[in-house]
Amino acid sequence: MKKTVSNIYIALIMIFLYAPMIVMVVLSFNSSSSTSVMSGFSLKWYGEMLKNSTTLTALRNTLILAVISAAISTVIGTAAAVGIDMMKRKWIKSTVLTVTNIPMMNPEIVTGVSMMLLFVFVGKFVGARDVLGFPTLLIAHITFNLPYVILSVLPKLRQTDPHLAEAAQDLGSTPFQAFFKVVLPNISSGIVTALIMAFTLSLDDFIISYFVSGAKFQTLPIVIFSMTKKRVTPDIYALSTVIFAAVLLLLIIMNVLQARAEKKELKAKKAE
Numbered sequence: 001m002k003k004t005v006s007n008i009y010i011a012l013i014m015i016f017l018y019a020p021m022i023v024m025v026v027l028s029f030n031s032s033s034s035t036s037v038m039s040g041f042s043l044k045w046y047g048e049m050l051k052n053s054t055t056l057t058a059l060r061n062t063l064i065l066a067v068i069s070a071a072i073s074t075v076i077g078t079a080a081a082v083g084i085d086m087m088k089r090k091w092i093k094s095t096v097l098t099v100t101n102i103p104m105m106n107p108e109i110v111t112g113v114s115m116m117l118l119f120v121f122v123g124k125f126v127g128a129r130d131v132l133g134f135p136t137l138l139i140a141h142i143t144f145n146l147p148y149v150i151l152s153v154l155p156k157l158r159q160t161d162p163h164l165a166e167a168a169q170d171l172g173s174t175p176f177q178a179f180f181k182v183v184l185p186n187i188s189s190g191i192v193t194a195l196i197m198a199f200t201l202s203l204d205d206f207i208i209s210y211f212v213s214g215a216k217f218q219t220l221p222i223v224i225f226s227m228t229k230k231r232v233t234p235d236i237y238a239l240s241t242v243i244f245a246a247v248l249l250l251l252i253i254m255n256v257l258q259a260r261a262e263k264k265e266l267k268a269k270k271a272e
Helices: 002-027 044-051 053-086 090-105 108-126 134-159 163-170 175-186 188-204 207-212 220-227 234-271
Strands: none
Touching: 002 234, 044 053, 044 234, 053 090, 053 134, 053 188, 053 220, 053 234, 090 134, 108 134, 108 207, 134 175, 134 188, 134 207, 163 175, 175 188, 188 234, 207 220, 220 234
């Protein structure tokens, strides 16, 4: 009886979470412009999606921003994770980790408003006009991606034998060579996971981006939000379906990489 109730409970949660997405995917293939009644199967709105220059420009901006911010935050976050892991005093390490987690725990609207005020203040201080744009968006996305990157890389560093780098240096490697040839391959799965997570977070963000974006450079979530003030056409459903499929593929890749990394760790422990 308990098992049946738990299965029903899990099924209801899954339906609640994924029913809206299923409806969106189904209506993206609707032959009519209705957003509630399925009139027939058609790829019409996918063709309309490719003709909508506004959404395609916003999609391009979003992908450029997501790729660059994910790459930069992964490099900086990995270096920060290595530095935190090398700290000897526990109270300093715990303090740094607490400070690092603040952007992740802080409400996004507070982060967005505070960063907007900071950018506007700096712009007035240096005498710059229209300071909000791609640079401010990039800085904001790197800022909120960093804690997630650090939290993804740190566990892999803790699982790595600290004596491996020392052994490599005893064999003639420099500290940099020991890191790139010994430590980095062992934490590569965590770095890839952090990169994918940073990309998806940047791709999805709306609240912070809304406050720090300018009129010349807008991301897709902001453009879609502006469209909701009017009637949303099914071509937005089509575009959202494509993005959903891409993010789902990234999550599958991330889970596969994590599973492979866990298998390697289990094999290594058994070999020992």
